[in-house]
Amino acid sequence: MATSTIDAGKRPKTGSILLKTVMAVSGLIFVGFILAHMYGNLMIFAGRETFNEYAHHLREFGSPMLPEKGFLWVMRITLIVALVAHAGSAFALWSRAGKARTTRYVQRKGQWATFVKRSMRWGGAALLIFVVFHILHFTTNTIQIGGDYDNPADRLLNSFGVWWAVLIYLFAVACLGMHLLHGIWSAGMTLGLNRSLDAAERLRLTAILVAVVVVVGFALPPLAIFLGLIP
């Protein structure tokens, strides 16, 4: 019978696969949120009225069964919990990986994998900083770009008239695209969905499809606004 020979006290508290599972599940919550967020952003193409109506409706979602902003707060708390779980597991695994090879190779062949690994870790850290900036910008209005505003649509149009704001957001979207490209593949691997070569191909295509849709969907509004395509 398979029995463990390790002292209970010496066992790592949480196995690395369990940490990866936490990352996969919390990551998929983000994917769902990101797609909904992207859909909301695209409403700016239907005009200011529609966009403002959408922004207002988010606050009254589920009313009168839910109090005002009730749905919003359920979403916010879910996302904060997912964020803490995702980033916490990532940093724990990052540190374990560092301890697993303390003597480096004298020579290492340039690896695509090393680039992807760095883009996940440093790109993920960049996204974390961006999320803070993004909330200070559009949610709390602490950071104002392009002057004050009267409604959500005006704030959006003012901000993306400024070239450097467009650049910051496009850079963040690029980071997000890279993160999703490997993240969705990795989540599928961790949740045990890749059991054959065909399944691997399906998983890879899904990751590419979602990443492309998200990058295009998020890049369109700032670009269109900057180029003056939205009145």
Add this chain to the structure above:
Amino acid sequence: MKLTLKIWRQSGPEDKGGVVTYPIEGVSEDMSFLEMLDVLNEGLIAEGEEPVAFDSDCREGICGMCGVMINGEAHGPERTTTCQLHMRSFRDGDEIVIEPWRADAFPVIKDLCVDRSAFDRIIQAGGYISANTGSAPDAHATPVPKENADRAFMAAECIGCGACVAACPNASGMLFMGSKITHLGEFPQGQPERDARVVSMTAQHDHEGFGGCTNLGECSRACPKGIPLNVISQMNGDLLRAQRHRS
């Protein structure tokens, strides 16, 4: 062929170690990489120097002893074991850097030899089936569908050389472990201990100090037996299933 070898020399586990350069001449393209090292060592012994310590056993690509890092790639530029790598894969005048596997779970014993007992302890934690050792059962007593038999055989090709750990940016042993779990999990005989096996082996893996998997696939690309990444996903799925069964 004339070559310049840059080899990691380390007199023992406590020694700091470093790279030493050895010029070598008269290497034939038909020599295997290990034969080339034998020639180097004969020269060193004749000069009264300590020969380079490296592991080897079967020299036919099935025992998994001979892994070294060659020019930053596990087992060198071809997808095979170091003993099956031939000098025709290099060019006259090349500089070749040879290092031991690097992972804290694989401490260096001497020069290019590392201690891979951590793999043995992972297998001891559950990489087997507990079976009655009576007379051999009839071959058709426990039917195994061909697909399962094929996949089990594919996973059972693992020779435990450790190239997956050496190539992994996180020094993770998941491909090795996933191979054994997939191999036994495809058979009816592997089912009774399937949950306990994955729980126990993965705990041992982390305990040994291997890193976590980031699903990058360097292990599979370095594997001399070409074991695919899906054995890792199989293991992850099995662990989730074991947790569900337990709760």
